[in-house]
Amino acid sequence: MLDRLLGVLHAHHVEFIVIGGIAARVHGSARITQDVDIVYGRSDANIARLVKALAPLNPYPRGAPPNLPFAWSAKTVKAGLNYTLTTTLGAIDILGEVIGGGRYEDLVGHCVAEKLFGHATHVVSLSWLIRLKRAAGRVRDFEAIAELELLQELQKEKP
């Protein structure tokens, strides 16, 4: 599902950065993650592309009761910032801004370009991923941060 979700975003030329657990996997984390976290550009054009890309996947607020008057539209995305969604291709968190990293424009300079399932994708760098998780300050992230810091040390040891 992840490959298809990324494929849909790329097919619509959405500007986004992969962060969170998937970024951690890219950098070598052994932890399993279920959702995709992305930081998306907040320009009108990009929001329009994001809305068009996800519309066929029936995005809906994750964990919300059914039958809410939720309309997936550019107006909805512009009115909010961060959304945790469920789609027919799995869970995705779309973040207009992330604690410790700011917006897409702030974070895009701290990414590595990785080819994920054939698509060149911005993935937040390991050091910035650690920074984001530290800034979030969630207890459940402590072990993940420890793992990421060890990965950083292992990668520095590489000849």
Next chain:
Amino acid sequence: MSQSELADAAGTYQSVVGRIESGKTSPSLETLARIVRAAGFELTLSLEPTAVVDPVIEAYKPGVDQTLLVETLRMSVNDRLQANINLNAAFETLDRDRGGRPPERR
């Protein structure tokens, strides 16, 4: 590219490049930038905050299976992601078999 060729392209002497390569001398930033550029790269510097040692995070490190990390690093990026997809699918199957009760996950 030989030391002489690199030195010529960078406008310096082969002996300078040789001393830098062998670690006998540390070049100035200007010289280093010239040599790096001659080799087809651009020298960039960035300021990064000093790594903060957090005793809470440190306490978690002995519990991390580093063997697993080394194994994961040996995989390609796509294989790491595919393994995540496969494991999630396996957990979903397990969920269904257990009547929807979620298993513990790392």
